[in-house]
Amino acid sequence: MIEFKNVSKVFSKGVKAVDNISFTIEEGEIFGFLGPNGAGKSTSLKMMVGILEQTEGKITVNGVDTLENSIEVKEMISYVPDNPDIYTKMTGIKYLNFIADIYGIDEKVRKEKIEEYNQKLELGDAIYSTIDSYSHGMRQKLVLIGALITSPKVLILDEPMVGLDVKTSFNLKNILREFADSGNTVIFSTHVMEVAEKICDKLVIINKGKIAFCGKLSELKTEEHSNEDLEKIFLELTDNEKI
Template sequence: MIEISNVTKSYNNISNAVENLNLTINDGEIFGFLGPNGAGKTTTIKMITGIIAQDKGEIKINGINTKERPIESKKQFAFVPDSPDMFLRLKGLEYINFMADIYEVPKAIRKDRIEKLAERFDMASALGDKIQTYSHGMRQKIVIMGALIHDPSVWILDEPLTGLDPKSSFVLKEMMKEHANSGKTVFFSTHVLEVAEKLCDRVAIINKGKILFCGTLEEMKDHFKENSSLENMFLEMTENE
């Protein structure tokens, strides 16, 4: 569970990148975070994950305050950033073991997890190669594998499907559904509105740092009084702003 209460962030003390943000992402749901470029999506995700600190407000992950108990809160989630270009000189297996070491995953457990993740993402034959030799999609897959190696209850994914081939995209979406169905939390940002429409239990639309809507797709359609697609609703909502 992720709880965001009255959170505000400014980079210049003049205008707010995120203003008075309130969101609750429940256990057992896939929650989509939508918005145009520069809307405040990545800033929000960076605050949730502790990469940057909010100026005001409170963020809790599984009841743990991210400012008061930063290390403990970070152990609660997997984070996949919007760029997979990191640790390029490490081999794939070295990177995953590095992530497993950080999260203190026992070696007996990690071996089985690595094998299962590598099989699902079709990466077993590439684990001995350096990440710098990987395609963009393969880098994305190795970052996802590293993020999931400690089997956290909360997944925070920033544009996770970007660069994935159709098969891997399908696998990740199925894993997101499995994770939510087991009573755990998936929070992800996306520009692909069709994915959000098919995958999410609830969505929030952010623009200019403010939440314009939060709820189910049915509630959004009721709000617009028409049987419209998510894309049409999204465009109308953000253009009006």
Template sequence: MLKIANVTKSYNKGEIKAVNNINLDIKPGEIFGFLGPNGAGKTTTIKMIVGLLKPDNGSIKVGGVDVWKESIKAKSMISYVPDNPEIYDKLKGIEYINFIADMYEIPKEKRKEKMNYYLEMFNIKDAIGDIIGSYSHGMKQKLVLTSALISEPELFILDEPMVGLDPKSSFNLKEVMRKMCEEGKTVFFSTHVLEVAEKICDRIAIISKGEIIAMGTMEELRSHSKEKKSLENIFLELTE
């Protein structure tokens, strides 16, 4: 579903290599965790996948579609929730969701059904008529998640999705992620909450200083350690 081949991204005329020749091949039906310390290249990689940053070299394909050669077609298969959502504070919540739904050309009956489902799930239905500028950080995160999910994306990309969510909403989001993968869709997410990644990910990649230093299932990652360690211990051992 997502194939990244020999992708590199540099800044300052090549002086800073944020991502250095990485390769990932993520299949339909996977929850894939993308982990790394601050500044390791996680967000840069995600921004290249969704078409916000152009790689210096290499290719990125979503469902066989090149993200840069056929950008609209590729983006139609993706929903993206960034680590710090920038949304329109002067719009009402319902206006924002309809704006996103219009971009994805979601029929009105279908959007209404999906909207109600996720607004109930994230417990923000009562606030949907309010101006977004009045929302807390957590409410904005729930609004962005709702707008991202109503398109039923083939590839759901999240950067630190649990930040600002209450425990029930976090639980519900994890359930949604698993259900999507049972339907053959793909979830790619970055997180610092390693316990969550350990519990729900089918496979995990660890990036450090722009390079993939480990990748595989939890059992495969543990095989690189002398002891059967937790993901947290493996992560610290590999990134020190």
């Protein structure tokens, strides 16, 4: 379980990117972060991972405080940022083995995991080529494979569908569902309303650093919004700001 309690993040010059937000994410859930550009989505994810420290409030991952025990938290998490930095002179397979070495993954297990997720995400023989020859979509596939082979308890993805083709996006959605159904937690931000609508168990909509909604989609689609799709409801909740 992940808990945010009265969390705020203030940057230089008093800019409050996240403003006193609180929510809980249960084990086994796919939890979506939605909001316009600059709403505080990526900042919230980075605080959850421990890349940024919150200015106020408390964040816990499976009962562990992210500030007091940051290493223990990081051991439970795999994180894919929206623009990941990877070692482009490595081959894909060398990069994945590098990740596996960091996490101490057994040779037999890593081989099985790499083969499994390479097949599902269809990077194919490109895994043996240097990363500097990869397209954006291929790099995205590689970092997703790297995140999945560590078998984390919590998988945090910032805009994971960007750059992926239709088939790979479909396969990734199935992977995330299977991962959550095994008792793990998936948290991701997205600009693709259809993705959030189809696979999220719960979602939070953030606007100008504040929570505009948090809960199940069925709760969002009240009688007032019963015939509206998520995109239209989103625009109403965020004052028609661009996503």
